[in-house]
Amino acid sequence: MSNVVETVKQVVTPILKEHSFYLFDVEFVKENKSWYLRVYIDKPDGITIDDCVLVSDELSEKLDAMDPDPIPQAYFLEVSSPGAERPLRNEEELKQAVGSYIHVSLYKNLNGSKTFEGTLQSVDDDQLVMKNEKWGEPDTVTIPRDLVAKSRLAIQF
Template sequence: MSNVVETVKQVVEPILEKHSFYLFDVEFVKENKSWYLRVYIDKKGGITIDDCVLVSDELSEKLDAMDPDPIPQAYFLEVSSPGAERPLRNDAELKQAIGEYIHVSLYQNLNGNKTFEGTLKSLDDDKLVLQNDKWGKQDTLEVPRNLIAKARLAIQF
């Protein structure tokens, strides 16, 4: 079903550009007996429900007007935010998260821990620099990139 995903990406990109949103992901999946087309969008400052409705309406209209129909089977269209704790999957997403509070899971221990949270201060090819005043004397930590299993945005409590 990658043809569906690629077609939807091509159709939704101009809609998102027009509204200064960006595409986080598209998935077309079958769950039980139903198909779901999920489009995850975002913008600086976060997506609202009204933003999702706007994109859903415009995308639905564009897809319905296409001939031949790029998605011949019945499906549910869902447009949403990727979430407050969305994954940071690549360098571009990590760079965009500079200044944000993130959670990092490691493949092996660093300073006795495999998970860290803090504000992402910087990154380069070799390391991320996190800052967190709850760590006591050491308020910044350099995390080697080769130790990072997963990174995601986090909610600071």
């Protein structure tokens, strides 16, 4: 199914560039008995429902016009934002998140905790530095990169 994902990326990229959006991810998955083609898009000031409809309509039209059909089985097309609590999957996304409120899960305890939430202050090859706000009293915590299991944007309450 990676051919489907690669084909969709090639087809959707010019559409996104035309509207100043960017591609976050594409997945083609089977859930129960149905196939889902999910395209996650974004732009600096956030994606709206109208943006998703626009991309969905244009992408659907282009995919339907292709011969041979790149996706021969029936599927549902979903175009959406990656969400307010999207994962930070790589170095570039971590660096873009500097100044943002994030959630970090660790492989093992650091200072008695396996999770931290706060504002990411800096990132380098060896560590993340964040203003930890999980327990209400802000302090700065330095997290070695080799302890980080997952990180994502978070909503601050």
